[in-house]
Amino acid sequence: MQRQSEGAPRNRTDIHTLEAVALAATHSAAMASHAWVGRHDKDAADAAATDAIRQVLADAPGRGTVIIGEGEKDEAPMLYNGETLGNGLGPDFDIAVDPLEGTKFCAKNLPGALATIAFAESGSLWSPGPGFYMDKIVVPPQAKDVVDLTDSPERTLHKVAQALGKPVSELRVVIMDKPRHQKLIARVLQAGAAVHTPAEGDVGGSLEVLLPTGNADLLLGIGGTPEGVMTAAAVRGLGGGMLGRLAPQRDAEADAIRAAGMDLDRIYSCDELVSGDAFFVATGISGGSLLSQPRESDGTVLAESLLISSGQVRHISHTTFGSLPRMAGLPS
Known part of the structure; x- marks a missing residue:
């Protein structure tokens, strides 16, 4: 059962109004961590992805609770279990997140690193408690x-x-x-x-x-x-x-x-x-068979995401003007 709070009416379709937020969150994490691809510092890459996702979710139209976050078992940067994010002006929802799945892949410039997140109706994600x-x-x-x-x-x-x-x-x-x-x-x-x-x-x-x-x-x-x-x-x-x-x-x-x-x-x-309505999003970071890594082309940055929801699989291309983020102090 979804928690109720003041604001817009809640219903089972509300969770899908947040798909754009989830896509923005993993896209931002992919861009932030891409600067660390091949630099053999998995914790720095993870921290960059985590900070980027947290910044996007802080402005989410609703109130999201991190039911299960990545990082605690490895003492790595993390969104912590029980953390609440969002502006409160929308549906309550549950979050499961791994800002950078495949930290070693990212650090060593190997295929397979992804920014991942799942949103679900409030109260519908299982919590593993202290189980890692x-x-x-x-x-x-x-x-x-x-x-x-x-x-x-x-x-x-x-x-x-x-x-x-x-x-x-x-x-x-x-x-x-x-x-x-x-x-x-x-x-x-x-x-x-x-x-x-x-x-x-x-x-x-x-x-x-x-x-x-x-x-x-x-x-x-x-x-x-x-x-x-x-x-x-x-x-x-x-x-x-x-x-x-x-x-x-x-x-x-x-x-x-x-x-x-x-x-x-x-x-x-x-x-x-x-146990409830949910969707899953991933954005490519270091490339591979599932999703390409972000790349520059003619003054734009191209990135790829995957959204899985209610029997549908959508491949989404992100195109933004500019260049890929680079680490401060390094040559362009």
Whole structure:
């Protein structure tokens, strides 16, 4: 149920009046962090993106609450959980945000860095509390009813392959290249599937699974809870399937989750992670198969964004006069 406050009438369509704000926020973050592409300072890039998003959201026509922000688990710059933004003259809404997904990609000038955000009706985004990590499965719509997070990787591969009408040997699986995934990657390879192992960026990996133009069939493994909730907004919009379960990576995190009264064995569906009307936005920073990096052309700056909402995928081109932001003190 959406919170009510004084001002304009609230209804389920209100959230979509904020799409332009979300696009402006990720575009601003992409422009700010682009100056740090290839400079091997991921925290500075993250801080630039965070400041840019916060400035845009401060003037949003409504009252947004950050339900889940990125950065706390890494002690990086962040929009903090519970932070409120906006001018109050519009709908209340929930925010899940990662101003710079793929900080290492940005720092090392590798493809895949994105500015990402999701807006949802007030009260509809799941809060992970002190949980920073979650185990996830993301699949396209054809396989959404067959997956179970308690299945073995081999059984999951078999069921997804059957749902997609292809042999396991033709499946393309995204699993982040982390030490915690070594055994999972080995089992998936042994089962015959191909594995794409990005260093980070499970939102981008999930989009490769969900989008018709994507290059993957399934995402498995443990990633961040902020990325999980934002992914769920995209999954909900595109009719895909997703399951998640808290997966603490340190004893202190597990103890905090239990102290908060949360069940480490509970499996959350996509509709539990995002229970109301929502949309997801991403803007490209360092390029890649999903979105191009911002670039200059004939006195203008071109950038690309993706908006996923209510069964629709929109690719948006931003064209502004001028040049890309540059770091102070560096030659033009």
